[in-house]
Amino acid sequence: MEFIKKHYEKVLLGVVLLGLAAGAVFLILMIPAERAAQLELVDTIIKKPGKQLPPLDLGKQAALIGHAAGADCLDLASTNKVFNPLQWQRMTDGSLKKIVFGNEVGVGAVVVSKITPLYTIITLDSATMTADGSARYLIGVEREAAAKVSQRGKKQAGATLNAKTETFVIREVKGSPDNPTELVLEMNDTGDRLPLSKEKPIRRVDGYMADFNYPPELSKKWKDQRVGAGAPGMLPITIAGESYIVVAINKNEVVLSARSNNKKTPRPYSPAP
Structure with missing residues (x-):
């Protein structure tokens, strides 16, 4: 008893060290078991084959897509011209003409009816x-x-x-x-x-000579016109307020040149059916 009293600190230290040694041994013995348990969890949870999902039913979505594809398209540009309104031009007789393609009036509307x-x-x-x-x-x-x-x-x-x-x-x-x-x-x-x-x-x-007319103004018809017609000193060729000269004629077309800027416009031969 006297021994313990004198050396209790050493005894206590020895007990603590013994406990630590036992704990260390216990941990060493637990590692394989814990590793085996972790592997088992991997096999049973992580690597567990998943349940196959049933096929998706896309019938409703397909029906909606088909309905959208067949829906009527509201055209606000090419015909109704909601955002780009058409131009209307007043003719010499007082009537209004709708300009859709740009060649309804002016030299682009000239019709070549005969080439000889x-x-x-x-x-x-x-x-x-x-x-x-x-x-x-x-x-x-x-x-x-x-x-x-x-x-x-x-x-x-x-x-x-x-x-x-x-x-x-x-x-x-x-x-x-x-x-x-x-x-x-x-x-x-x-x-x-x-x-x-x-x-x-x-x-x-x-060479060739041509007959042509300007449908927007029915009174404007030119017969037997040759190259040079409409030049200064000759009878004028006036179309939509612009004077023109015949600068070329071949078997397929007549070329008119604006006197103001020399811009040339070919007009194809369009014989009556």
Whole structure:
């Protein structure tokens, strides 16, 4: 007893150390069991196969989408023009015209109703023999596309082999010189060689003239218009207050040029059905 009283601190320390050692041993022994318990939890909870969900019923949503796709579309632009109202223009007769596409009035509304080709026509009118024994041919030339009216009528001129005239050169005579079956003419402007006989004259397209009108003003119609029509000094071509000149015509279209700014507008040939 006396021993304990003298050394109780050491005894108490030894008991504490013994308890700590026992606790340490107990922890070491618990680790495998705890690890096994954790693994079991993983297998039973985390790795547990989930229950398969039933398939989603999207019938209601599909029906709504189908209804939306088939719903009527309210068009407030192309026809009703709620946000972009159409322009209305007053015509010379006092009526109002709705402008939908922009070409209902102005040069874009011009309708080309007829395009006629203009020919250069060359005919073999006669063949005679001169006193020196050479052949001379009377050939007629008609230029429908000439700029001046005085130059459009038929004009006859004599021509001999290889002698250059205003329009052509006779390069070859086939058959009898005083009654040839065919002459071969070389054209001065193009260099083309063309056959000519009494039965078959040369007809070459050298231009066009056109008829066109302006439907918004029924009184405005132009017939037999050629390139240059509407130029200063000629009868004016006035469309929607703007003056125009015919600057080109081919078999498919007429090109009008505004005198104010030289802006060119082609109008297609639209023959009546």
